Amino acid sequence: METMEIMETDAQSKVQKRREKFFWIQTFILGFILIVTIFTFLTYNNMKIEKGIKVFFAPFLSIVPLVFALSIIKDWIKTFTDGEYSKGEKIKFSMIALVVAIVFTVLAKLISMVTATEILIAIMIAIICLLSFLTLKVRDIVGMSIITGIAEGVIVYMVFIF
Amino acid sequence: MKKGNVNIIFILFLSIGVILLFYLIFNLLHSINNYKELVKLFMTLLLPLPVSIFLAFISSSKKNTVKPQTKRDSILATFIFISTIILFLSIIYQFDRFGKVKFKDLRMIPIMLNTFITFAYSMNYLVVKNLKLSAILSGVLLGFALYIFF
Numbered sequence: 001m002e003t004m005e006i007m008e009t010d011a012q013s014k015v016q017k018r019r020e021k022f023f024w025i026q027t028f029i030l031g032f033i034l035i036v037t038i039f040t041f042l043t044y045n046n047m048k049i050e051k052g053i054k055v056f057f058a059p060f061l062s063i064v065p066l067v068f069a070l071s072i073i074k075d076w077i078k079t080f081t082d083g084e085y086s087k088g089e090k091i092k093f094s095m096i097a098l099v100v101a102i103v104f105t106v107l108a109k110l111i112s113m114v115t116a117t118e119i120l121i122a123i124m125i126a127i128i129c130l131l132s133f134l135t136l137k138v139r140d141i142v143g144m145s146i147i148t149g150i151a152e153g154v155i156v157y158m159v160f161i162f
Numbered sequence: 163m164k165k166g167n168v169n170i171i172f173i174l175f176l177s178i179g180v181i182l183l184f185y186l187i188f189n190l191l192h193s194i195n196n197y198k199e200l201v202k203l204f205m206t207l208l209l210p211l212p213v214s215i216f217l218a219f220i221s222s223s224k225k226n227t228v229k230p231q232t233k234r235d236s237i238l239a240t241f242i243f244i245s246t247i248i249l250f251l252s253i254i255y256q257f258d259r260f261g262k263v264k265f266k267d268l269r270m271i272p273i274m275l276n277t278f279i280t281f282a283y284s285m286n287y288l289v290v291k292n293l294k295l296s297a298i299l300s301g302v303l304l305g306f307a308l309y310i311f312f
Contacts, residue, residue, distance in 0.1 A: 015224050018289070022219040026212060033208065040201050084223040097216065144219055151212040158205040159270065162197070 019038050019080040023144055030151045034131070037108075037154055038124045047117045054118040062126035066133060076137040085141070093145040100149025101156065108157035172287050175300050178307055179280035185310065186273050192268075206270045210278035218285040238299045239297040246301025247308070254309050266310070 049055060085093075114120045131150070134143040187203070194200055196215045258264050266272065286292060 015222055018222055019219055022215050022222075026215050026219075029211060029215075033205075036201065036204070040197070043197060065180075082224070085220055090220055093220065102266070141220070144216065148212045148216040155205050155209050155212075159202060159209060162202070 013082070015082045016080045019082075020139075023080070023135075023147075024140065026144065026151070027131070027149050030131055030147055031128070033151055034124065034128055035155055037158065038121075040154040040158075041112060041114075041120055041124075042117070045112075045115050047115070047120070049117050051118075055121060058118040058122040061122050063131045066129040069133060070136065073137060075143070077140045079140060081141075089141075093141055096142070096147040097145040097152070100146055101153040103159070104150050104153025105157045108154055109161060112157075112162065168226070169230055171298070171300075172284075173281060175303060176280065179276060179303060182276050182307055182310060183273070183280070186276060190273075202270070203273075207277055210276055210277075210281055214278070214285050217282075218289045222289045229300060235293060239293050240292060241294040242297040242299045246298050247305040249308060250302050250305035272306075274301075276306065279306070 111120065111123055112124070127150070131147065134146060138146075192204065194203065254265055279299055279302055283303065285295070286295050286299060
């Protein structure tokens with residue numbers, strides 16, 4: 001009986017580790033995509049810098065709330081369940097990813113119309129802060145589906161509409 | 163597909179996918195002349211990756227192990243493989259005959275299809291380990307390679 005239990009927990013932790021690995025890979029891919037997107041938008045619209053001090057202060061608009069949230073919320077969701085997801089859960093989380101993808105396609109369309117450098121930098125840093133908040137605090141399937149949705153939305157905009 | 167042979171078959175199909183990818187990219191390279199086109203090509207390569215990782219994440223479980231296969235299983239898998247090749251090729255030739263543009267001349271969609279099949283095949287091999295899905299994916303990949311090169 002004991003050996004059976006040990007084998008079972010071993011398999012469970014294996015699935016858990018695998019899911020955690022997938023989560024990290026997805027995060028790095030999304031960070032990479034966002035950096036490429038920033039450079040593309042900065043070079044594409046012929047940006048002009050009118051007041052340099054504004055560009056310097058733009059990132060702090062979203063970094064300060066992020067640090068505040070990270071210091072207040074001690075430990076939130078940090079579990080990758082090892083069980084199998086049922087059919088209803090799979091459909092639900094795929095729908096969440098799809099909705100987030102559509103929202104971010106529209107949002108990327110709006111971002112590409114911005115011509116001021118400081119507003120563009122503020123918006124993109126806000127998205128990166130959202131990503132790091134999800135990565136550090138919502139390490140679950142909800143965070144995974146939201147990250148997938150953001151990545152897909154940005155890529156679909158860049159491929160088909162841009 | 164026996165248990166010992168799967169590894170060799172996996173490497174073979176992966177190399178077919180990579181060779182196809184390089185062929186398609188070199189076909190496109192002469193038409194790229196600014197930064198925007200380069201970003202578009204790069205994003206096209208990345209498009210199927212988050213979806214396939216998400217699918218692998220959601221469908222990984224401890225039940226997914228290689229089961230001992232009977233003779234009936236392998237015959238069924240071979241049948242599915244061959245019928246998928248024929249189905250895929252016939253669909254593409256019908257598209258070429260009746261559509262306005264040829265499938266080869268659509269710039270981004272062949273690359274997207276190729277990367278999606280390659281990623282899905284490797285994810286299936288590493289995580290899900292489903293024999294029928296593997297037969298379908300390799301059939302599509304081989305049919306695509308046959309269409310591109312001949």
